[in-house]
Amino acid sequence: MSEKLTELFGTDVFNEATMIERLPKKTYAALKKTIENGEDLDPNVAEVVANAMKDWAIERGATHYTHWFQPLTGITAEKHDSFISPTPDGKIIMEFSGKELIKGEPDASSFPSGGLRATFEARGYTAWDCTSPAFLREDAAGVTLCIPTAFCSYTGEALDLKTPLLRSMETLSTQAVRVLKLFGHNEVKRVTPSVGPEQEYFLVDKAKYLKRDDLIFTGRTLFGAMPPKGQELDDHYFGSIKERVASFMKELNIELWKMGVTAKTQHNEVAPAQHELAPIYATANIATDHNQLVMECMKKVANRHNLACLLHEKPFAGVNGSGKHDNWSMVTDTGKNLLEPGKTPHDNVQFLLILAVMLKAVDIHADLLRVSAANPGNDHRLGANEAPPAIVSVFLGAQLEDVITQLIETGEAKSSKDGGKMNVGVHSIPEFKKDATDRNRTSPFAFTGNKFEFRMVASSMSIGTANTVLNTIVADVLSEVADELEKADDFNVAVHDLIKKTLTEHQRIVFNGNGYAEAWVEEAERRGLPNIKSMVEAVPALVTEKSIKMFEKHKVFSSVELHSRAEILYEAYAKAINIEAKTMISMATVKYIPAVISYTKKLADSINAVKSAVADADVSVQTGLLKEVSTLLAKAQSAIKKLQDVTAEAASISEIAEQSKFFKDSVVPAMTELRTPIDALEILVEKDLWPVPTYGDLLFEV
Ligand code: ADP
Ligand code: MG
Secondary structure, eight states, rough: HHHHHHTTTTTTTTOHHHHHSSSSSHHHHHHHHHHHHHOOOOOOHHHHHHHHHHHHHHHTEEEEEEEEBBTSSOOOEEEEEEOEEEOOTTOEEEEEOHHHHHHHOOOOGGSTTSSSOOTTTEEEEEEEEETOEEEEEEETTTEEEEEEEEETTTTTTBBHHHHHHEEEEEEEEHHHHHHHHHOOOOTTOEEEEEEEEEEEEEEHHOOOOOOOHHHHHHHSSSSSSOOOOOOOOOOOOOOOOOHHHHHHHHHHHHHHHHTTTOOOOOESSSTTEEEEEEEEOHHHHHHHHHHHHHHHHHHHHHHTTTTTEEEOOOOSSSSSOEEEEEEEEEEESOOOTTTOOOSOOGGGGEEEEHHHHHHHHHTTHHHHHHHOOOOOOGTTTTTTTTTTSBBBOOHHHHHHHHHHHHHHHHOOOOOOOOEEEEOOOOOTTTOEEEOOOOOOOOOEEEOOSSSSOOOBBBBTOSSSHHHHHHHHHHHHHHHHHHHHHOOSSSSSHHHHHHHHHHHHHHGGGGGSSSSSSSHHHHHHHHHTOOOOOOOHHHHGGSSSHHHHHHHTTTTTHHHHHHHHHHOOOOOOOOHHHHHHHHHHHHHHHIHHHHHHHHHHHHHHHHHHHHHHHSOOOHHHHHHHHHHHHHHHHHHHHHHHHHHHHHHHHHTOOOOOHHHHHHHIIIIIHHHHHHHHHHHHHTTTTTTOOOSSHHHHHHOOOO
């Protein structure tokens, strides 16, 4: 396998090696200029590339091509066209033109646009993104050539996640190159954000999954009592992987490797039935595309193994949910990582400046990072002591915190703490060098050696928005720094002063302690850090004056685009909760209540039967149970009624921000009110009568 693997990897990608092999030298050179330097693409080049791509794809069995894009639904979209073109003799030839490669025309009005597109203004375009390689995807439909594309409206507004991401990468590069010039690095032409997203997910048995409407319609369980065992034994995390899951992972890896996704790490996660996959990092754009592929592939391969893959942030109450850790750094085209502190960070002025920039960016724009991780599912996790708190802060670790303290207190940093050596006290185990810093699992934004790890991102969400925000806020502070330092008479003095000033002003964002502790919530409030508890409260951050000014300055989002995105988020929230509420009403009405009624009848029958057999027999158990169950049954019924009323009221609110707030404040509590008696009934009612698989069945029986 390992020998074959080097050959297998990337076989379904129109990658560098394939292009070199298949494109005329001139065409390849021209395309490369576009990919690497962002130069305009010549239509003649596109024509030649399209032809080579088509030949390559057809040789591998492809019959169709698709522009593959990421509209604001959060999932990828595609429309397949075959390569066929009729000839006068009644036959066909296979064709694919440069125009078809460059541009597609899906109906824009059928995707979320936040008011940007009225239903009758349908035109939208997909445009080839040559910086992310085309690939082949094989499934029941056959082999399809997938072309990563950006998606925008007829009027030019971005309607997807890729366009702003690409724009943010450009501005980050421009501003970082300016700053590096000041340090004499004239050789650097480009700086690219590198991203490695760690993906968490659950696997459950498909037959059981199909018996749960809540999982099917909403991706999470809306009812369910805790089984006797949860995650308290810590026996699943890094535990040995069960056969069925292992065979899923094996096939998933092969599928991903073929498509050029560098799937690297896999392990069991904290919750039962929870797992993680991490690839090796890539440029932000490719990493974002690949993460979409990872999620799609997980679902598809799970299905083949009679499993269902749950990507929801909180599929089960009472055990940990899933997130996505977005590892992020900046790398120059000369191969230098700008977040690499070296052995002695205290005398690495360039690193200290970049670090100060990061702290300032995260401090000023904490609200934007928060909204970039906001979705209905993440409302269950952030701040619930299983994921980072909803308060954004930065973990630097002992070494950097010490350097910063020296700088702030004395104006100069003279030393860097060393991690020292690790000695486990067993002679046969070799000594090794420890990292300079321990880890902190509770931090939303942690420095981990040579990268930052943004840990708030939601498991089911694209990482596009999080990285767009991250790139732009860093670019914005870099541009301020460059403005100031380019004017300085004495660069060394100016940079020193600027580092000290920036660190002093934004020190409040640094927090190395326990982010789960209540004390931190109070401390953060004293520091003036925002604690944005829900998605609905997070959305306004997109359209503040500060946000609009910054995104417009860097040409990442226009004000119109930001407003439309805010509206889409509100809509997404309102729709998600509405579906959850309706699913609960339906499940309770047609599944749980009838099951409980059957049980009460069984109890009543038993009481009558026992009494008629033995007149003075003790039926207190049946009677007690019957009373308890009937009381809960009545509670459930009135909770259904209440949930129906409050959902109807929500529907009558036309203003979207107000409506989503109502869903959060009134519908969500009414959902809890219905869940409580049903979950209580689940542990009273005879198991054989319970109409759906329980948490125990779902979490422990794969
Ligand atoms: P952990 O979170 O346990 O440290 P890893 O060290 O395996 O896990 O890293 C997690 C992810 O971070 C991987 O996807 C890895 O490729 C990515 N990563 C490593 N170095 C960088 C970097 N310089 N920039 C961005 N991502 C990185
Ligand atoms: Mg991690």
